[in-house]
Amino acid sequence: MEQIYLEYTFKVTPAIPGTEILIAELGYAGFESFVEQEQGVIAYIQKQDWNPEILKDIVILKNPDFKISNSFTEIKQQNWNQEWERNFRPIVVDEICTVRAPFHEVPNTKYDIIIEPKMSFGTGHHETTHMMIQFILKNDFKGKTVLDMGSGTGVLAILAEKQGAVSVDAIDVDNWCYLNALENVERNECHNIEVFEGDASLLSGKRYDVIIANINRNILLEDIPVYANCLNEQGMLYLSGFYKDDIPKIQERCEEFSLKFIENLEKNLWVAVKFIN
Structure with a gap:
């Protein structure tokens, strides 16, 4: 069955830090993919997860320090291909890892990850994915x-294997992410x-080093007990989003x-944190 998405276009003034704050709140509300633009952001949510009052509790929309307008339209998921091809440019993280689309030039970095994200989250452009890549690299x-x-596109799982992991489970609740990750892994x-x-219900009886x-x-706060139960002694937990x-x-x-808290990374008000069991 073809999934239907709603595409919201937000114009934000001032764009910095307004766009970052807005994306954080939209993520909590259920929006799953974002394309940042110079004057704001395009945000995507599955129609089945949408309701007419989806923006009611987005605090920044009521903040007089920011001027934010929005419009939305209904799209089919295959329309995403043209959108991300227009916006997706290669990124290089710490001069070690490149994340690119199949049509980009082959880079001269240690790791070359080819991602065709479509509707899935995790191209490396968003701050949270970028920081998680940094954690994996170091x-x-x-x-x-x-x-x-x-796991979204599977980019972090792919990098983990390239960094030497012997076994990686990539789990996402969204069917489109699941299918997309399978494609990217191959x-x-x-x-x-x-x-x-x-979701986390699949983790019963599982054990991991990382x-x-x-x-x-909200999902992290709910699932942290499950993660803790799955970590081996001296296991590492990396959280972001x-x-x-x-x-x-x-x-x-x-x-x-x-x-135990070890350290955190920060990028444009977003963070990634490292804990040890």
């Missing part, structure tokens, strides 16, 4: 068993990644399950 994944929760000739469609979860604050002001809540929740 930490030891050799011989590790890894979970990529909320496209990057990965052999140690299994892709699953579902868990990566780039979702949103939330705003800097959310760190105390995330840290408090992790500490309830003996997860």
Whole structure:
């Protein structure tokens, strides 16, 4: 069955930091994909997850310090191809890892990840994905068993294997992300990644050396107990998908399950955090 999406176009003044704050709040509300623009952002949500009052609790829309207008239209998911091809440019993270589309020139970096994102989240352009890539690049994944929760395009799972992980489970609740990750895993000739469609209920009885979860604050707060139960001794937990002001809540929740805060990265008010079991 073909999924239908609603495409919201937001014009934001001032665009910085207004666009970043808006994206954070839209993520909490259920929007799953974003294309940042010079004057704002285009945001996508599945029609089945939408309701007429979806923007009612978006606080920044009521903030007099920002002028924000929006319009929306209904689209079919295959229309995304033209949209991302117009906007998707290669990115290079720390001069080590390139994330690009199949039609881009082959780069001269250690890692070359080819992603065809379509409607899935995770091209590396968004701050949260960018920071998670940085964490994977600077930490030891050799011989590790890894979970990529909320895997989207599969970009983080793919990089984890390229960094030496021997087994990677990539899980996303969205069917389109699941199908897209399967395509991208094959496209990057990965052999140690299994892709699953579902949520944290799939983790019963599973154990990992490393868990990566780039979702949103509310889901993370709910699922942190599950992640803690799945981590091996001295296992690492990397979390992102939330705003800097959310760190105390995330840290408090992790500490309830003996997860120790190690460090965080920050990019344009978004953060990624590292904990150890």
